[in-house]
Amino acid sequence: MIPMVDLKSQYAEIKEEIDRGIREVIDNTAFINGPAVKAFASELSHYLGGAHVIPCANGTDALQIAMMALNLQPGDEVITANFTYVATAEVIALLQLKPVLVDVHPEYFTLDLEAVEAAITSRTRAVVPVHLFGQCADMGPLMKLAERHGLAVIEDTAQAIGADYLDAEGQARKAGSLGTIGCTSFFPSKNLGCYGDGGALFTHNAELAHTLQMVCNHGQRIQYYHDEVGVNSRLDSIQAAILRAKLPHLDRYNRSRNEAAMYYNRAFSGVDWLTCPSTAPWSTHVFHQYTLQLASGISREQLRDHLSHWGIPLMIYYPVPLNEQKAYKQAGEYPVTRRLCDTVFSLPMHSELTTDIQNRIIEGVCSFKP
Numbered sequence: 458m459i460p461m462v463d464l465k466s467q468y469a470e471i472k473e474e475i476d477r478g479i480r481e482v483i484d485n486t487a488f489i490n491g492p493a494v495k496a497f498a499s500e501l502s503h504y505l506g507g508a509h510v511i512p513c514a515n516g517t518d519a520l521q522i523a524m525m526a527l528n529l530q531p532g533d534e535v536i537t538a539n540f541t542y543v544a545t546a547e548v549i550a551l552l553q554l555k556p557v558l559v560d561v562h563p564e565y566f567t568l569d570l571e572a573v574e575a576a577i578t579s580r581t582r583a584v585v586p587v588h589l590f591g592q593c594a595d596m597g598p599l600m601k602l603a604e605r606h607g608l609a610v611i612e613d614t615a616q617a618i619g620a621d622y623l624d625a626e627g628q629a630r631k632a633g634s635l636g637t638i639g640c641t642s643f644f645p646s647k648n649l650g651c652y653g654d655g656g657a658l659f660t661h662n663a664e665l666a667h668t669l670q671m672v673c674n675h676g677q678r679i680q681y682y683h684d685e686v687g688v689n690s691r692l693d694s695i696q697a698a699i700l701r702a703k704l705p706h707l708d709r710y711n712r713s714r715n716e717a718a719m720y721y722n723r724a725f726s727g728v729d730w731l732t733c734p735s736t737a738p739w740s741t742h743v744f745h746q747y748t749l750q751l752a753s754g755i756s757r758e759q760l761r762d763h764l765s766h767w768g769i770p771l772m773i774y775y776p777v778p779l780n781e782q783k784a785y786k787q788a789g790e791y792p793v794t795r796r797l798c799d800t801v802f803s804l805p806m807h808s809e810l811t812t813d814i815q816n817r818i819i820e821g822v823c824s825f826k827p
């Protein structure tokens with residue numbers, strides 16, 4: 458079976474850098490909050506154009522910590538996409554806030570801004586745009602909308618680290634560094650992944666950065682003095698050392714993903730039962746996932762069976778809209794999300810994908826007779 462991601466080949470290529478980083482942590486035994494964590498936060502801050510970086514234990518924690526730091530109160534409404542990974546809505550519900558799910562853009566799968574505007578009420582306090590599959594939501598107009606209504610914006614950039622948002626003047630800014638707070642995950646298969654769990658928060662606001670740091674650390678600014686209820690959420694030093702070794706390669710990894718996506722796009726552009734992913738004019742795309750849409754009436758299950766005979770995996774991100782999940786039931790009309798959940802499928806995508814493997818995948822897909 459061809460793998461969806463190939464972390465072994467990626468490790469083989471930078472083995473010495475990774476092994477050296479891990480060895481250093483073991484030698485200095487600073488396993489928690491050691492120099493590797495501080496160095497990684499500072500290097501990532503530089504990469505993000507100077508945003509403060511607060512490392513934490515995973516991407517789900519990052520979202521929760523962001524909402525805790527903003528002091529949102531039970532019953533406050535938080536608007537987010539109906540078509541996303543569950544973590545985005547999960548933490549909203551966990552904090553007894555009200556997730557308000559809205560539909561997404563039919564081509565780019567990020568928040569539909571008209572739907573966001575229509576969902577704003579007097580209880581709305583925050584919006585969580587998800588930079589799904591590797592490209593940014595339209596942050597410029599979203600920030601203006603949020604400002605008009607006094608809302609915080611928490612970017613979920615777990616799938617889009619390294620993507621650039623292009624503002625109206627054509628200036629590029631890194632995903633995660635545009636909102637009130639940015640949140641990311643370093644889950645191993647992410648574009649910048651560690652070898653376990655990891656996450657981080659970003660903000661340009663120094664005061665907020667202090668609060669985020671405090672929430673991550675049991676609500677204490679001074680040791681053993683707890684001003685607020687916090688959590689214990691840390692990036693461990695070994696994971697930070699791995700991320701330090703990988704960060705200098707992130708742009709190259711993202712370029713490789715982009716080239717692989719363009720190669721797939723060229724091969725599938727003439728297939729009339731497929732719609733290739735497209736890139737929004739306001740963002741670059743780092744293709745965390747390469748996600749196609751099947752024409753309606755064509756069976757994804759038959760395509761999956763066909764591909765499995767070729768040793769090709771087909772993954773569905775995501776098969777059920779959040780508002781139809783038992784835990785998050787919500788009435789509403791979500792025509793785009795509904796269609797996407799029925800028609801999308803993702804093919805192998807990673808920075809080590811070779812032309813030979815892609816040709817096998819393309820041949821397998823194109824030999825399907827719907």
Ligand SMILES: Cc1ncc(COP(=O)(O)O)c(C=O)c1O
Pocket residue numbers: 515516517518541542544545587613615616641642643644654655656
């Ligand atoms: C969009 C999105 N948000 C949040 C998360 C949560 O990250 P983690 O698994 O590190 O908790 C993920 C991880 O898959 C994700 O894809």
